[in-house]
Amino acid sequence: MKTAVIVFPGSNCDRDLAVALRDVTGTAPVMVWHRDTELPDGIDLVGVPGGFSYGDYLRSGAMAARSPIMRAVADAADRGVGVLGVCNGFQVLTEAGLLPGALMRNAGLGFVCRDAALTVGDADSPFLKGYAAGETVTIPVAHHDGNYAADTETLDRIEGEGRVAFRYADHVNGSARAIAGIVNASGNVLGMMPHPERAVEVAHGGQDGRRLFEAFLAR
């Protein structure tokens, strides 16, 4: 499987994501600088990593969403290529319009960094095939802008279309309907605030994140 990880100025989880993808797929991903305009040929999965792209100025992910490479990421998503946005990557995908809603400042206004219990949603996505809907998994969070917000109509639509990937089991950041991750209508684009790449090795304290990468590999 051929994978790529996008690198923005201020990304800081790009290498963690690269290591996770390398470990699970057996091949190191291609690291793609945000100013590039094309993804490598034959790509199966694009990772949009966590971090603080452009210092979180303006609004987290807003400036990175306008990077030249994002046009290629959107085109790839349209073709059915897998796109995984983690934390700042989820923020970038919403700001780029690949996923609905926005990530606002945490309700408690502080940075939250801890393991989070998540309930797996009923979304039909290649990333989620390794989990059972309703199962509780543990994946760490680390963010200050993880408070998922959308208007009621959008929230109803996301839920009605079965596009919730994960919900927080307890209230982490004030997210509407406890949403921690969602997919696009086709299920090939997943955005989530928790970091699956930080739950890959036994030494990470749990491997629930690894199951997400393995499921995509086995799709």
Ligand SMILES: NC(=O)CC[C@H](N)C(=O)O
């Ligand atoms: N770990 C991250 O990706 C942090 C995301 C984002 N910059 C925030 O703090 O909200």
